[in-house]
Amino acid sequence: MSCQTGIVASSRLAAYLASTSHHSDRCIQITIEDEELQLIQNRIAASTYEADWDRNVMVCIEDSEPCYIFYRLDDKVKVTKETKGLFKRKKPDSTSSQYPYNDCDGVFYYVFMCYVPNDTSVKNKMLYAATRATLRRIFGDNRISTEYMGTVPEELSLQGYKNHVLSAGSNAPMTEAEKELAQVKKDEAAMRSQMSTNSATLPGLNLPATQDLLNNLEKFKKGFVNYLQIKLDTDKEELKLWDCGNIQGSELSEKIPQDEPRYHLFNFNHDFEGEKIWKVVFIYSCPGYSVPVKQRMMYSSTKSCFLDSLAKMDIEIAAKREISEGEEVKEVDVYEMIHPQKHASRAHFIKPKAPSKGGRRLIRNNN
Structure with a gap:
């Protein structure tokens, strides 16, 4: 042995x-x-x-x-x-x-x-x-x-x-960043386990939606209002309507909160190539890292499900954008979101002509 x-x-x-x-x-x-x-x-x-x-x-x-x-x-x-x-x-x-x-x-x-x-x-x-x-x-x-x-x-x-x-059997020591990440994962798991499917929900959306929000989404779809602002209530874990109405493109930036995240739907009425058209834009506004981690995480993880639900309700989104402040969505910015400017094609490089060798020279033999 x-x-x-x-x-x-x-x-x-x-x-x-x-x-x-x-x-x-x-x-x-x-x-x-x-x-x-x-x-x-x-x-x-x-x-x-x-x-x-x-x-x-x-x-x-x-x-x-x-x-x-x-x-x-x-x-x-x-x-x-x-x-x-x-x-x-x-x-x-x-x-x-x-x-x-x-x-x-x-x-x-x-x-x-x-x-x-x-x-x-x-x-x-x-x-x-x-x-x-x-x-x-x-x-x-x-x-x-x-x-x-x-x-x-x-x-x-x-x-x-x-x-x-x-x-x-104890946990290894963690930095503050690791503790924050662990808390995010813990909150995310708790959020998923507590999601209820018994209340009225948007098709395919994991979080419950209030009936008021569902009603106003129908109004938005039919053109009675052109702006909706949706808030995610982290305490009740539901989506609810925060603001709605008819606004101009120049007023959109004033609707962006400076202290909390929000979802925004805006049906933009504008002229394009001589024709008046309507196009829906979706904006997710989040002021930055001053917002609690749990709140940022819930908004971020719910966004894709919310967009999928809007598509199933035949609300077509022409453009999407994430911003941190209202100054990023002025009327001209919204227009460019829907109609990005086409960059002019680059001019082809023209090869320069070879330098001239002068006139033809004859070599004569004098012998």
Whole structure:
């Protein structure tokens, strides 16, 4: 039974692990000596694992001597039909990497600790680190519930073990930006789970819409009003009408709020190539990062569904735009949204003529 470091289990350790006698032991100490894994001591359980911990583990530790410690907990491994074969006893041989057991009900979970003090030699540090996986396989991976490494005795005490378990189950420290992103994801999941489909909704829209908004969308579609402003109520999680009426293109910029996001629908009446036409533009206004993250997220994630719903209601959108302030949608801007200016094609590059070589010259031979 060899590994990358060439460390093997001694005959005494192999026989000990192959037997069932160690099932009653609370603490097992193993070290590396003469390129073999040697059993140093085994201590019998007297009480609960917490009561036995410090008086068994701490006596195994010497300040400058590294070692491995297996400490038996009070919880037993759950054996199923699929895993029962792993615990059938068989005679160990030189090729086996594990020593199973015939007493399924007596197989306990263990904590596997590797104590390597800071002042030990570099060779020992490398040797114990490289041999951990081998010893784990020899002992039985399926019986180890927790594995950790300590460099000072306090880390292997009962309190040190509890601190390790607590830190392993806690969240990693996050920056403010990471916390904000995590909150956004949490809010988004909550928003989706709380969406109701029982109230009146726009076709295909995830959020409920008030009946007042639905009625005014019909009026907008039929041309009774040419402007609608829609607000997303983040508390009630619904879309509702905030403003409506008939306005001129020059008045649109004045309708854009400076402190909250909004959706805007404007049916723009204008002349184009000698013909008076009507075209609907959709504008999503959001003042910027002064708006709460949840509010920005809800408006952004609902926008595409809202546009899909308008299309199903036969409200054709000629142009869409996102802005942060009203100055970005003056009447000329709305016109250019609908009718983008065609850029003049670039003039083709004309290759210049080659320089003149002058008149033809005759070379005469005077001879």
